[in-house]
Amino acid sequence: MNRAIFLDRDGTLNYDSRDYIKNLSEFKLYPFTISALQILSSLGFKLVIISNQACIGKGLTTEEAVEEIHSFLQSELKSNGIILDGVYYCPHRKEDNCDCRKPAIGNVRRAAADFAIDLSQSYFIGDSPKDVLTGRNAGCCTIRVATGVWQDEPVEYSGAEIEPDYKSDNLLSAAQLIALLERGKE
Ligand SMILES: [Mg+2]
Ligand SMILES: [Zn+2]
Numbered sequence: 620m621n622r623a624i625f626l627d628r629d630g631t632l633n634y635d636s637r638d639y640i641k642n643l644s645e646f647k648l649y650p651f652t653i654s655a656l657q658i659l660s661s662l663g664f665k666l667v668i669i670s671n672q673a674c675i676g677k678g679l680t681t682e683e684a685v686e687e688i689h690s691f692l693q694s695e696l697k698s699n700g701i702i703l704d705g706v707y708y709c710p711h712r713k714e715d716n717c718d719c720r721k722p723a724i725g726n727v728r729r730a731a732a733d734f735a736i737d738l739s740q741s742y743f744i745g746d747s748p749k750d751v752l753t754g755r756n757a758g759c760c761t762i763r764v765a766t767g768v769w770q771d772e773p774v775e776y777s778g779a780e781i782e783p784d785y786k787s788d789n790l791l792s793a794a795q796l797i798a799l800l801e802r803g804k805e
Contacts, residue, residue: 620737623704624659624797625727625759627745628670630767631790632692635746637768639674642684643691649766651791656701658794662801664741665704667730669753671721675710682710705730722752727759744793746770748781760784762793 629635633648640646660666668689674680689706696703707726709719718725731738743754746767754761763783787793 620740621665621735622663623665623667623730623734623736623741625667625669625730625741625743625754625757626790627721627747627750628668628706628708630746630769631744631750631764632668635766635768639672639679640688641674641680643687646688646691648692648695649790651789653696653699653701655790655794656696656703657699658791658798660701662798665734665736666702667704667734667736668706668708669721669726669730669743670706670708671749672708672710673712673720676712676715685710704734721749722756724753724757727753727757731757742797744790751781751783754783755781762787762796764789764793766790 626632629640632652633646636645656666672685675682675685685708693703707730709717709726711717711720713720730736738758741759742762743750743757743759744762744764746764747769751761751763761783762785764787766789785796787796
């Protein structure tokens with residue numbers, strides 16, 4: 620079985636916006652993202668993005684524009700020696716009640732089946748309570764990063780206790796934390 624790092628996209632890998640990231644010109648990686656992913660990749664994890672892109676369902680952007688972002692990201696990472704194993708995104712709106720919009724775990728399950736991933740040995744990293752809940756629903760270890768624009772979100776999930784297993788300043792400190800945790804297992 621493989622192990623994976625499931626990654627939220629906006630606010631975790633790249634600067635987020637409350638108006639969505641709708642096209643490549645709005646997509647900008649954080650300065651530490653490449654280093655962080657190099658660490659995680661060197662630890663032997665599959666790297667898989669799990670993203671909600673309701674901006675498609677709302678008609679604010681298109682699948683093509685979103686896939687252009689992902690092709691750019693794939694090649695940017697590849698040129699830095701990082702294999703991004705999968706990108707799974709939900710194009711639906713909340714009202715669509717699909718099984719792939721986080722905190723539902725349809726996309727995590729699909730990735731787990733595609734790459735023979737042991738979810739209980741994997742991590743979910745994201746910047747919002749929704750990510751923490753997704754990781755928990757999937758049985759992964761959860762890390763919440765303090766980047767992004769949803770730090771004071773609770774909104775949708777107020778009432779639910781959504782504490783991650785770990786909190787990190789950003790993706791790089793999360794990667795360093797995982798490296799430490801992995802060393803402890805040896
Ligand atoms: Mg996010
Ligand atoms: Zn969906």
